[in-house]
Amino acid sequence: MSRSNPRVLSTLERAGGFASAQEVYKLMQREGEKIGLTTVYRSLQSLVDDKIVDLLRREDGEAIYRLCGEKHHHHLVCKSCGDTVEIEGGAIEKWAKSMADEHGFRDVGHTAEIFGICSKC
Amino acid sequence: MSRSNPRVLSTLERAGGFASAQEVYKLMQREGEKIGLTTVYRSLQSLVDDKIVDLLRREDGEAIYRLCGEKHHHHLVCKSCGDTVEIEGGAIEKWAKSMADEHGFRDVGHTAEIFGICSKC
DNA sequence: TTTGAAAATGATAATCATTTTCATTTGTGA
DNA sequence: TCACAAATGAAAATGATTATCATTTTCAAA
Ligand SMILES: [Mn+2]
Ligand SMILES: [Mn+2]
Ligand SMILES: [Zn+2]
Ligand SMILES: [Zn+2]
Numbered sequence: 001m002s003r004s005n006p007r008v009l010s011t012l013e014r015a016g017g018f019a020s021a022q023e024v025y026k027l028m029q030r031e032g033e034k035i036g037l038t039t040v041y042r043s044l045q046s047l048v049d050d051k052i053v054d055l056l057r058r059e060d061g062e063a064i065y066r067l068c069g070e071k072h073h074h075h076l077v078c079k080s081c082g083d084t085v086e087i088e089g090g091a092i093e094k095w096a097k098s099m100a101d102e103h104g105f106r107d108v109g110h111t112a113e114i115f116g117i118c119s120k121c
Numbered sequence: 122m123s124r125s126n127p128r129v130l131s132t133l134e135r136a137g138g139f140a141s142a143q144e145v146y147k148l149m150q151r152e153g154e155k156i157g158l159t160t161v162y163r164s165l166q167s168l169v170d171d172k173i174v175d176l177l178r179r180e181d182g183e184a185i186y187r188l189c190g191e192k193h194h195h196h197l198v199c200k201s202c203g204d205t206v207e208i209e210g211g212a213i214e215k216w217a218k219s220m221a222d223e224h225g226f227r228d229v230g231h232t233a234e235i236f237g238i239c240s241k242c
Numbered sequence: 243t244t245t246g247a248a249a250a251t252g253a254t255a256a257t258c259a260t261t262t263t264c265a266t267t268t269g270t271g272a
Numbered sequence: 273t274c275a276c277a278a279a280t281g282a283a284a285a286t287g288a289t290t291a292t293c294a295t296t297t298t299c300a301a302a
Binding site (some may be wrong): 052085111118 | 216
């Protein structure tokens with residue numbers, strides 16, 4: 001188990017929202033930070049292990065990371081133009097919790113996205 | 122746009138539940154079917170386009186496919202042993218619809234998965 | 243039946259994110 | 273200073289997915 005390089009976390013913070021490992025790496029390069037891609041991957045992974053960062057997936061399967069701190073939310077995405085609206089998931093949170101309880105699962109997380117065609121398209 | 126090779130759909134049916142493109146391909150090879158990996162990918166993709174098949178993602182980001190025909194449901198997956206429970210998503214359905222209405226989206230679909238550690242693990 | 247355009251196919255190469263290897267550097271306590 | 277563990281990163285390996293492109297199949301019109 002390696003400890004996370006603090007500059008990786010700091011960069012992810014500044015990235016605003018989401019960022020993939022590749023993006024974090026490129027960002028650090030542009031800012032003149034000297035770091036290897038391997039270390040970026042390792043650091044993000046251990047941040048996930050430590051539950052400091054959430055791991056999500058882009059539509060194409062690429063892993064993206066976001067600070068846990070930020071308010072948990074979901075997305076409403078337009079399949080045509082890609083426009084995204086951040087939405088609350090109150091109902092989901094309860095649903096996830098009750099389903100997990102009902103089946104004896106612990107350490108529970110969830111994903112939920114809504115997609116459709118927006119009014120402009 | 123290519124049409125789906127019917128043997129691919131037939132194989133996915135027999136795969137029982139989920140299968141990745143690679144798995145469908147290997148399955149067909151074992152059964153002596155002569156088909157190219159490319160065609161498997163293309164067929165699955167057009168089945169998804171035609172809404173005959175759902176596209177989901179494994180924990181590691183790999184794309185997996187499942188027949189839509191089956192009653193719409195969601196999954197509660199154990200991150201440790203992979204055990205999966207199919208669950209109802211009544212609350213989700215309403216949530217997705219109301220969120221979409223509220224923001225003027227139409228042709229709406231959604232994904233929702235819950236993951237955690239099961240009681241056996 | 244012959245013909246030709248369009249669709250389908252699949253071998254191969256290209257992409258690209260992620261992981262593995264492994265040699266080197268850095269930190270740290272005795 | 274010394275010995276040893278942890279961290280680092282360059283380079284190669286891996287593996288899924290996609291792009292190319294030449295060949296084959298389909299099929300309707302002539
Ligand atoms: Mn939520
Ligand atoms: Mn649902
Ligand atoms: Zn739109
Ligand atoms: Zn389990």
